[in-house]
Amino acid sequence: MQLEQTSFYAASEGAVLQPGQEISGRLVLPGRKYAASAKAMSTNSSRTGQPYLLVTSRLPEPPAWNDRLLFQPTGSLEPINLKVICPEAGRLKKARDEKLAAWLDRLAGSEEEMLLALTDQAGVRGLRQDDLATFCRLTPTELRRLAMNLEKEGQVYILEFSPLFLLSQRSFNFLLGKIAGYVESYHQKRPAETGVPLKKIKERFGLPRPILLLALNRLARDGKFVLEGELVALSSFQTRLSGEETAILRDIENLLLQEKFSSSSFDQLVKKFRLHPSRLTALLDLLLRQKKIVKSQEGFLLHADWLENLKQQLSLMKARGQKELSVGDFKRLTGLTRKYAIPLLEFLDELGLTRRVGNRRLIL
Numbered sequence: 001m002q003l004e005q006t007s008f009y010a011a012s013e014g015a016v017l018q019p020g021q022e023i024s025g026r027l028v029l030p031g032r033k034y035a036a037s038a039k040a041m042s043t044n045s046s047r048t049g050q051p052y053l054l055v056t057s058r059l060p061e062p063p064a065w066n067d068r069l070l071f072q073p074t075g076s077l078e079p080i081n082l083k084v085i086c087p088e089a090g091r092l093k094k095a096r097d098e099k100l101a102a103w104l105d106r107l108a109g110s111e112e113e114m115l116l117a118l119t120d121q122a123g124v125r126g127l128r129q130d131d132l133a134t135f136c137r138l139t140p141t142e143l144r145r146l147a148m149n150l151e152k153e154g155q156v157y158i159l160e161f162s163p164l165f166l167l168s169q170r171s172f173n174f175l176l177g178k179i180a181g182y183v184e185s186y187h188q189k190r191p192a193e194t195g196v197p198l199k200k201i202k203e204r205f206g207l208p209r210p211i212l213l214l215a216l217n218r219l220a221r222d223g224k225f226v227l228e229g230e231l232v233a234l235s236s237f238q239t240r241l242s243g244e245e246t247a248i249l250r251d252i253e254n255l256l257l258q259e260k261f262s263s264s265s266f267d268q269l270v271k272k273f274r275l276h277p278s279r280l281t282a283l284l285d286l287l288l289r290q291k292k293i294v295k296s297q298e299g300f301l302l303h304a305d306w307l308e309n310l311k312q313q314l315s316l317m318k319a320r321g322q323k324e325l326s327v328g329d330f331k332r333l334t335g336l337t338r339k340y341a342i343p344l345l346e347f348l349d350e351l352g353l354t355r356r357v358g359n360r361r362l363i364l
Contacts, residue, residue: 002060003034003058004059005056006057007055007056008087009085009089010082011082011104011108012080012081013080015078019042022038022039023038023074023080024038024074025037026074027059027071027072028069028070028079034057034058035057037055037056038055038056038080041053041054045101047108047109052085055071055082064134064136065107066137068084069081085104085108119150119156119166119171124171125207125211126165127166128165129143144162155168157214159211172215179215182196182204182205183196183234192241192242192282194228194239194285195237195289196233198212229288239286245279248273249286253303256303256306257305291304297347297350298346311353323362323363325360325362327359330344345361
């Protein structure tokens, strides 16, 4: 049987130990004893009044949280009953004994306290069920029950049930502040842009998508953020444009209103207004955010006023008893050629104003 070097923190049950005390001996497991050493921490636990022990041995498999072990010191000392508190000592970050003892005190409590402590420790990336596989022997069903209790208490968010994925309320609140600070800083550095691309926030924080969306939706629900497609902005933010950019924005809006259904490609608009593509995108996003224009899935742009007028005409036609609309009817109504009438009709289908049936459309 292959033995592996194992280090874990444990609490002594019954034995009186002195801070810093070192003991050698054996761990007594069913059928065999294993050479081991134990060193008491320099700080006593506020929970037990005794120092926790760092136990090192070579074992066939590491213990798990809450396991009970027997440590037989060398010589005439009485056996020490151990309760495993942290089976993965090697994974803990180095810290002063006072801070480490406080952390172990959290793990030394109930099952719920242990789960909350680990969820807090996982931080803004959350705690997954796989992270618990070697830490404790609780079943997935037991872990879900504990998580549901913690969620009812407002301590954690359950992002996924199977496999379990948790985020602590403490980490979530910290994350909300960090994201809000980042978006505010982004606005200050780029006041002419309409918002922060969602991918920028994802890259900045490296968050799993469920956690990112939970945070953004909470900030939006609380009225702090405005979410527009793939853009995020503080609700108080106003895009600041130069005089030249304001004039260009007005010209773009007038062009779309005059053309009714824009035949200008994105590249043509870049050349016409002599704008960098990213700047044109930002200006169009601003018009979209202000609801002055709308955009189809195919990328066609419409002025909102013209579209509203078109909606009213369709409603009037329906009120007069006309339930269907042919391409010819639509061309006469809008003055558009077939080249643009067809994609616009498809856009009206997207908006739920019409529905295609064969070569005709129903007015909804």
